[in-house]
Amino acid sequence: MADPAATRAEAMRLRGLFEAEGATPVETTILQPAEVLLDLYGEDIRARAYVTSDALRGEQMLRPDFTVPVVQMHMAEGAEPACYAYAGEVFRRQEDDPDRANEYFQAGFEVFDRENPAAADARVFALFHRVLAPLKLRAATGDIGILMAAVDGLRTTERRRAALRRHIWRPRRFRALIERYSGRAPVPESRAALLASADPMADAGPVIGLRSEAEIRARIEVLREDAAAPPISADEVALLDAILAVRETCPYALERLRDIAVDMPLIAPAVDRLGQRLDALAGQGIDIDALEFEASYGRTQMEYYDGFVFGFYADGRPDLPPVASGGRYDALTRQLGGGREIPAVGGVIRPGMVLELASRAGAGR
Amino acid sequence: MSVKLGVPSKGRLMDKTFDWFGARGVRLGRAGSEREYAGRVEGIDNLELVLLSAGEIPRELAAGRIHLGVTGTDLVREKLGRWQQRVEEIAGLGFGHADLVLAVPRAWVDVSTLDDLDAAAAAFRAAHGFRLRIATKYHRLVRDFLRDAGVADYRLVDSQGATEGTVKNETAEAIADITSTGDTLRANHLKLLDDGLILRSQATLFRTRAVALEGADRDTMVELLKQLGVD
Numbered sequence: 001m002a003d004p005a006a007t008r009a010e011a012m013r014l015r016g017l018f019e020a021e022g023a024t025p026v027e028t029t030i031l032q033p034a035e036v037l038l039d040l041y042g043e044d045i046r047a048r049a050y051v052t053s054d055a056l057r058g059e060q061m062l063r064p065d066f067t068v069p070v071v072q073m074h075m076a077e078g079a080e081p082a083c084y085a086y087a088g089e090v091f092r093r094q095e096d097d098p099d100r101a102n103e104y105f106q107a108g109f110e111v112f113d114r115e116n117p118a119a120a121d122a123r124v125f126a127l128f129h130r131v132l133a134p135l136k137l138r139a140a141t142g143d144i145g146i147l148m149a150a151v152d153g154l155r156t157t158e159r160r161r162a163a164l165r166r167h168i169w170r171p172r173r174f175r176a177l178i179e180r181y182s183g184r185a186p187v188p189e190s191r192a193a194l195l196a197s198a199d200p201m202a203d204a205g206p207v208i209g210l211r212s213e214a215e216i217r218a219r220i221e222v223l224r225e226d227a228a229a230p231p232i233s234a235d236e237v238a239l240l241d242a243i244l245a246v247r248e249t250c251p252y253a254l255e256r257l258r259d260i261a262v263d264m265p266l267i268a269p270a271v272d273r274l275g276q277r278l279d280a281l282a283g284q285g286i287d288i289d290a291l292e293f294e295a296s297y298g299r300t301q302m303e304y305y306d307g308f309v310f311g312f313y314a315d316g317r318p319d320l321p322p323v324a325s326g327g328r329y330d331a332l333t334r335q336l337g338g339g340r341e342i343p344a345v346g347g348v349i350r351p352g353m354v355l356e357l358a359s360r361a362g363a364g365r
Numbered sequence: 366m367s368v369k370l371g372v373p374s375k376g377r378l379m380d381k382t383f384d385w386f387g388a389r390g391v392r393l394g395r396a397g398s399e400r401e402y403a404g405r406v407e408g409i410d411n412l413e414l415v416l417l418s419a420g421e422i423p424r425e426l427a428a429g430r431i432h433l434g435v436t437g438t439d440l441v442r443e444k445l446g447r448w449q450q451r452v453e454e455i456a457g458l459g460f461g462h463a464d465l466v467l468a469v470p471r472a473w474v475d476v477s478t479l480d481d482l483d484a485a486a487a488a489f490r491a492a493h494g495f496r497l498r499i500a501t502k503y504h505r506l507v508r509d510f511l512r513d514a515g516v517a518d519y520r521l522v523d524s525q526g527a528t529e530g531t532v533k534n535e536t537a538e539a540i541a542d543i544t545s546t547g548d549t550l551r552a553n554h555l556k557l558l559d560d561g562l563i564l565r566s567q568a569t570l571f572r573t574r575a576v577a578l579e580g581a582d583r584d585t586m587v588e589l590l591k592q593l594g595v596d
Contacts, residue, residue, distance in 0.1 A: 038520065042496065042517055042518065042519070042520065043496075043508055043511070043519060043520050043521055044508070044512055046504070046508065046521070047505075047508050047509070047512070095446035095447075095505070096446055096447055097447075098447070163484070163487075166487060166517065167515060167517070170515040170517065172513075172514075172515050173483065173514070173515025173516075174515075176480065176515070180480075188477065188478055188480075188559070190477030190478065190559060191477065191478075191481075194474060194475060194477075200474045200475070201472075201474060203474075204471065204472040204474050205471045205472055205554050206472065206554055207470070207472040208470050208472065208532050208533045208554050209470050209532040209533065209535060209537075209538050210493065210535050210538055211470070211473065211485070211489055211497075211538055213472070215488065215489070215492060216472065216473060216474065216475055218488070219475045219484070219485060219488060220474070220475050222488075223475060
């Protein structure tokens with residue numbers, strides 16, 4: 001592990017590189033109000049962030065990332081377009097793996113620009129690619145937007161599409177829902193009994209708690225409607241599986257997705273956006289013929305990326321977290337914007353890992 | 366030095382632990398009065414009895430301040446990250462059985478599985494503007510369980526006692542708590558989810574992995590485990 005002073009200096013060096021790209025340097029507080037983060041991420045964030053509290057301000061979290069406070073700041077007072085750079089410590093609980101750092105530096109770069117998302121994606125990726133080039137890392141890319149478009153394009157009820165959209169970032173539950181909606185998983189006995197009952201509330205006993213009888217009856221109605229809806233067809237499930245299985249270098253991935261879009265035309269705009277992004281990346285000098293694309297990449301990370309996603313990894317070191325990662329998070333700006341939104345893309349580099357890998361490469365020479 | 370054995374300092378768990386050791390020729394008891402938390406040991410030399418709150422035994426084991434300890438598997442898993450690396454399960458003692466379960470109001474006839482709970486949580490959040498609250502004191506275990514199951518739109522609220530009453534009192538919509546027979550759940554108009562069993566727990570003898578015993582202490586440990594029939 002590099003010493004803290006060297007890591008801080010490296011973080012500031014990286015931030016300097018981002019500033020040279022036109023970014024405005026910003027600072028955020030280390031203590032963040034817990035409510036915003038809990039509302040965004042749900043209970044899972046408690047397993048990943050340190051929560052503390054006092055009697056006046058209530059629960060606070062030690063900053064688990066910069067993105068949320070930077071977005072809040074931009075939505076509150078930023079002019080457009082905007083581009084920010086930051087560097088500092090983040091804190092993550094690591095209760096199951098003592099080898100993972102619970103406090104480390106991040107240097108980040110965020111772009112808020114509604115003019116040309118493909119160009120903004122390419123700008124961020126190319127910048128990271130250039131900064132990290134000496135380390136000879138492996139880059140991974142993906143696009144959550146294509147999977148979201150595929151879900152939106154399913155010929156089924158809006159409720160089912162909404163349920164699937166809600167679980168895009170939880171692959172296991174997503175799969176379970178697909179199995180059920182396509183009729184491949186049996187209806188649980190309890191569900192069958194409920195649907196068969198003429199008066200399901202007859203034996204319910206007293207209704208206690210905030211969830212009202214009306215809410216219970218409303219959901220029973222939803223379940224009845226769902227039971228009456230035809231299953232998602234095997235063809236459509238196969239197309240969804242085909243999308244999730246795409247894992248090729250970028251040009252082949254694009255070709256494969258264009259083929260799939262012939263049978264699932266609603267993903268075509270998202271696939272076109274991938275094409276525009278690849279053009280923009282090539283324009284930035286990225287060798288897209290060698291760049292990997294994986295359609296399911298980024299699904300198990302924190303659930304705010306909803307378009308382009310990327311990561312940089314030290315080859316042959318699967319034990320290490322990514323040296324850098326980032327992506328597009330348009331929906332996050334909508335959630336934090338109080339009625340406003342702006343397309344946004346950004347990423348972070350871990351200066352501590354950059355130093356560690358650089359010294360290793362140096363020692364090997 | 367001596368080998369230190371941590372045992373819950375009161376109640377049925379203490380009595381049954383004393384019985385279990387006594388049946389194997391190791392007589393444990395309190396020294397002096399009922400109120401004194403000092404222990405005595407007969408039937409083996411060089412073993413020291415340390416009476417502790419059951420909830421503190423996992424931490425003391427992990428720190429190596431006691432070498433053996435009796436506590437519930439639920440407490441070890443809740444309180445110790447990577448517990449397998451920090452303590453070793455020597456033997457289940459066959460009492461103190463309790464299941465950590467998820468329970469919802471019996472009136473929720475539409476909710477029988479985690480799948481239902483997840484869907485109900487989404488609808489609840491949309492209707493009420495906040496996440497469905499689950500009262501528990503087992504935050505880690507419940508959170509890990511629900512994350513593995515892919516349940517979203519809930520939040521845990523802390524409840525250190527009378528957890529079954531939180532739904533009626535409208536401080537939570539569902540609970541996750543220890544139950545042995547389910548009577549308390551039924552009395553409070555709650556029901557288990559079909560797939561809501563988070564953990565089966567029982568009183569268990571654990572050994573620390575934090576310290577390696579040497580010399581006479583190591584001999585004592587070998588002799589003790591042999592006498593207990595768990596070597």
